[in-house]
Amino acid sequence: MLKLKNTLASMIKDAADALWQDNGLTAEEIAAMLEYPPDETMGNLALPCFKLSRTLRSAPPKIAADLAAKIGESDIVEISVAGGYLNFKILPAYLTASVLASIEESGDAYGKSEMGAGKTVVLDYSSPNISKPFHIGHLGTTVIGHSLKLLHEFCGYSCVGINHLGDWGTQNGKQIVAYRKWGNKEAVEEGGIDELVRLYVRFHEEAEKDPSLNDEARAAFTALEHHDPECIALWKWFIEISMQEYQKTYKQLGIEFDSYNGESFYTDKMPAVVEEIKSKGILKIDDGASIVDLEEYSMPPCLILKRDGSTLYPTRDITAALYRKNTYDFAKCIYVTSAGQSLHFAQWFKVLEIMGYNWAKDELVHVPYGTVSIGGEKLATRSGNVILLRDLFAQAIEKVREIMAVKNPDLKDSDEVAEAVGVGAIIFNYLYNSRIKDINFSMENALSFDGSTGPYAQYTYARTCSILVKAADLDLSGEASLTMPEEATLLITLSKFPEKVLDAVAQYEPSVITRYVIDVCTAFNRFYQACPVVTAEDEQVRATRVRLTRAAGCVLKNALHLVCIKTPEKI
Numbered sequence: 001m002l003k004l005k006n007t008l009a010s011m012i013k014d015a016a017d018a019l020w021q022d023n024g025l026t027a028e029e030i031a032a033m034l035e036y037p038p039d040e041t042m043g044n045l046a047l048p049c050f051k052l053s054r055t056l057r058s059a060p061p062k063i064a065a066d067l068a069a070k071i072g073e074s075d076i077v078e079i080s081v082a083g084g085y086l087n088f089k090i091l092p093a094y095l096t097a098s099v100l101a102s103i104e105e106s107g108d109a110y111g112k113s114e115m116g117a118g119k120t121v122v123l124d125y126s127s128p129n130i131s132k133p134f135h136i137g138h139l140g141t142t143v144i145g146h147s148l149k150l151l152h153e154f155c156g157y158s159c160v161g162i163n164h165l166g167d168w169g170t171q172n173g174k175q176i177v178a179y180r181k182w183g184n185k186e187a188v189e190e191g192g193i194d195e196l197v198r199l200y201v202r203f204h205e206e207a208e209k210d211p212s213l214n215d216e217a218r219a220a221f222t223a224l225e226h227h228d229p230e231c232i233a234l235w236k237w238f239i240e241i242s243m244q245e246y247q248k249t250y251k252q253l254g255i256e257f258d259s260y261n262g263e264s265f266y267t268d269k270m271p272a273v274v275e276e277i278k279s280k281g282i283l284k285i286d287d288g289a290s291i292v293d294l295e296e297y298s299m300p301p302c303l304i305l306k307r308d309g310s311t312l313y314p315t316r317d318i319t320a321a322l323y324r325k326n327t328y329d330f331a332k333c334i335y336v337t338s339a340g341q342s343l344h345f346a347q348w349f350k351v352l353e354i355m356g357y358n359w360a361k362d363e364l365v366h367v368p369y370g371t372v373s374i375g376g377e378k379l380a381t382r383s384g385n386v387i388l389l390r391d392l393f394a395q396a397i398e399k400v401r402e403i404m405a406v407k408n409p410d411l412k413d414s415d416e417v418a419e420a421v422g423v424g425a426i427i428f429n430y431l432y433n434s435r436i437k438d439i440n441f442s443m444e445n446a447l448s449f450d451g452s453t454g455p456y457a458q459y460t461y462a463r464t465c466s467i468l469v470k471a472a473d474l475d476l477s478g479e480a481s482l483t484m485p486e487e488a489t490l491l492i493t494l495s496k497f498p499e500k501v502l503d504a505v506a507q508y509e510p511s512v513i514t515r516y517v518i519d520v521c522t523a524f525n526r527f528y529q530a531c532p533v534v535t536a537e538d539e540q541v542r543a544t545r546v547r548l549t550r551a552a553g554c555v556l557k558n559a560l561h562l563v564c565i566k567t568p569e570k571i
């Protein structure tokens, strides 16, 4: 549809230039004004003429009528006027010759663009804190982040996915103390991350009664900072155990990272950065701590060093951003975290700007998402108000298995399919809402497979595949011909995919894609209900419908992959 929008825009521009001299309108402006009418009976695209009324000094209905008369006949659209709107109905011949042909030609590449060619985007996402279990609070950053990576790659950027592990802080000291007091090697080897969590929870319970444990934890972290070999060995071991657990989840989600350089990676790089902040004259001592004052920007100060000289979360982020800029020369560095961290990012982005790094202003992007709660309560590992991702996925997979055992007991690769559908259901459910919306997580909702869900989308894709298997021997050559309105609507829906990709990237919003997937499913299923495909009598009509089915399958597959969802051919 992008191509058509541009073609129409230049047609309109030519007509406008002939009618109104020096009107100052550009084809780009006109293309941006073209919209999709909510009711397609009038047309598939419309130019609202209201905004033009001032510049052209004429009433909107008159502008529309004049333009229509000037453009006259066209072999790609039928033009009509309704009030202040100039309406365009796309002619079937254009849909088949342009839209269908371009989907068929591009295949897996349909929807791709070269927008980002030669540019690098760094994406910092998932980034769990070591020794904590992976729970639904991490689902957002992980799937939004990965989807944004896939979307940017689809637009030609070269992408670097970084898992900025939370592996350096007092919590690591707490873990060491807890292990020494109440843990042992066998139990950790046996219980893995669950045992680490048990120890962590125990630490907090005991510290309530005996606050001196917190001092011990701080001391253990200081020992870690001073490379105490025993502390380092324990810390490394805890990371390894945590990573084994995280990797299982990443594998189910189909995610790999390009770098696991977490917070600890920056320990030896921070002193130089702190020196630099100091040398630029913006480091202030406040009650013993070192800060950068941000009052002028209506923000609380950014903490750089604690009173005891140890570094903080923002210190590590500032250092990491400089390191990444030097290493990857990024055009953008995107951070995906819950909206609860928005202030943190705004603060340290500003510090870099004050340090004179102008790129920080446009190239560092924080992409926040809404908080997740369960039963209206905040998530909390310590009190147990969490749902672990592995349990959530397991339940979804189990539910799919039960349904499949009834509906399709002989399915080959049923384990793989059940995992793709179960995990896909959870991802789709999460990515269906605009990211900034707070979520009160409900297991029932996530495991409901009716309506606008992942399983519905995957099932629709599988349906396209099974039709194609039946049509395998048909001759699909010859000119396509559309005979039913549902066919045209399907093609028009498919033609919007490249624009949706650009929208999703511009807004950092995977829900643009999930919503679009449902539009495609609806259009395809309406088409399928109204139009017999392999049983259509006319050869030409049959071949066209098979090609439409293949095109719908192609778009569904491309779109679902952009939101981390697999597309089994049989379900």
Ligand code: ARG
Pocket (backbone or CB within 6 Å): 124, 126, 127, 128, 129, 164, 165, 166, 317, 335, 336, 337
């Ligand atoms: N580890 C942090 C957390 O769990 C998220 C890190 C996000 N990335 C960053 N560069 N600060 O809250």
